[in-house]
Amino acid sequence: MEHPEPDTRTFERGLAQYVRAVASAVGVPAESTTVEISDTATAYLGLPRRWLDRPDHDVMLVWTERRGWSLAVETEPTAATEVIAHHGGADLVPTPAVVARFVADTAAGRHCGPAAPSAVNTATRTSLSEQLRPYLGSETEPPA
Structure with missing residues (x-):
């Protein structure tokens, strides 16, 4: 009998x-x-x-399983990053195109989302693994 891949490995590979x-x-x-x-x-x-307002600092896109995507800048190597914007909504795994639009809109000053999320998402890793499953074996977009 074939055993399904452990959830942790599926989650890690999918992410x-x-x-x-x-x-x-x-x-x-x-x-x-x-x-x-x-x-x-x-x-x-x-x-x-x-x-634009921090030309000497690196910009990063960060994802966490509780908050989803955020844009941040590094201020000093030993200091915490400063969040510029969070991608709003309950979807922790928006499509890559939606994330790219979030980055472009925020860079252009068009992002209306809050600088800080209002609540921590309570999605479980099992739920996230299911959302990430379409990306397994894919180098770009999930299958349609």
Whole structure:
């Protein structure tokens, strides 16, 4: 009898492929991304742009399993990052095109979302694994 892949491995592989798809959509090479699974799952994409009001600081796109996507700038190497905007909504796994639009709109000053999320999402890793499953084996978008 075939055993299904453990949920943690499915989650890790799905998240990595999803982050690669988002990176492609925002024009970031895969080597500029990081995915970490520990007590909290996170992803990081270093963006190849500077923020107009902080031209000396790196801009990053960050994902957490509780908050979803955020744009932030690094202030100092030892200091916490400063969040510029959060992608609103309850969907922690929006399509890569939606994330790319969020980045472009925020960079252009058109993002209306809050700088801080209003609540922590309570999606479980099992639920997130199911949302990420279409990205398994995909290098870009999930199958239609």
